[in-house]
Amino acid sequence: MNYPGGLKKDCIKTRTYSNRGMNLEWDLNDSNEYYLINNIAVIYKKPTPITINKVDYKARNDAVIKEAHFKTPSTTDYNGIYKGKYIDFEAKETKSLTSFPLNNIHKHQIEHLRRINAHGGIGFIVIRFTSLDETYLLFINDLLEFLDNNTKSSIPISYFKEKGHIIKGGISPRLDYLKIIDKEVFI
Amino acid sequence: MNYPGGLKKDCIKTRTYSNRGMNLEWDLNDSNEYYLINNIAVIYKKPTPITINKVDYKARNDAVIKEAHFKTPSTTDYNGIYKGKYIDFEAKETKSLTSFPLNNIHKHQIEHLRRINAHGGIGFIVIRFTSLDETYLLFINDLLEFLDNNTKSSIPISYFKEKGHIIKGGISPRLDYLKIIDKEVFI
Helix, strand or coil: CCCCHCCCCHHCCCCHHHHHCHHHHHHHHHHHHHHHHHHCCEEEECCCCEEEEEEEEEEEEEEEEEEEEEEECCCCCCEEEEEEEEEEEEEECCCCCEEEEEEHCHHHHHHHHHHHHHCCCEEEEEEEECCCCEEEEEEEEHHHHHHCCCCEEEEEEHHHHHCCCCCECCCCCCCCCCHHHHHCCCC | CCCHHHHHHHHHHCCCCCCHCCCCHHHHEEHHHHHHHHCCEEEECCCCEEEEEEEEEEEEEEEEEEEEEECCCCCCEEEEEECCCCEEEEEEEEEEEEEEEEEEHCCHHHHHHHHHCCCCEEEEEEEEECCCCEEEEEHHHHHHHHHHHHHCCEEHHHHHHHHHHEEECCCCCEEHHHHHHHCCCCC
16 A cells, blocks of 8 residues: 555554545545546656665665655656646645645745646646645646735635635545546646 | 755765766756756656655654665656656666666556556656667657567667667757657657
């Protein structure tokens, strides 16, 4: 089983009903696996970027990393291909009931998505309001429009309701975000 | 400075003239940076996939990974977007003068590139024969054709000369592999 960010079970919370809203990454990985198995799209989460400081080379094929640090990501978490188009997005959760704090997304991640868009790819963010159990897809253009016209440090949920697209939860896939792409991009 | 695979300088060989043939990854990262800065393409190397076993949470933003292992990658090392097209490739070096040993590429990486191709992306491998200082780009279709018609455990260099495309070394970018894509894909 693949745990988020390559973490082993001991390191992360177990998925239970009490924290099911906390598992956006889980839902996305599950959906991407569904897309892959059903030959719909090829989208993966990138490995967690780290800086390795110490490695023990016990044997030729048995290296153990003894010291490493988490690194600020220079791009987004997910990318891949869907219907011939390059797909790229970042996914974040917030416990807030009213807005998404912008300090959750790095400036260079937004810049990366802007570039993707300029090169003809499909860039967006997926934001889950865990306390409301609502998940929105917001295209990079709409995110940039907000940033250009606001000095606020967070995006109010009303903006997601107005410009974003709600992703309905399901069983298989758990989060059919490509349905939004179908409706909004491949018309 | 970004070292290959996120390794710090102490962990890897220093780039010198004596091992300059050994730095395909370096040349590709340099070329991708050139493409990015000049707004030609957005292509990145993915972080090295690892499995984390132990993490010390000293402070809120100061987690130190104390034990981790390198994981077999499920996809390829590089992907991104060029002229609206999804690009995906794996890069490998060999010291052999005569052939590229196939055990250097995992079966699921070949399967991944096959999928990319089927979904309308551009998939290929970049192989450097370090002793000859020759670097070839081989499209996934030509790799699959070889695999379908051979039971050999390595691809002879003659096949790269016949079906592959030599990538000439330069100064900026050091390895202009997108020139091959221009010539072969965007005709």
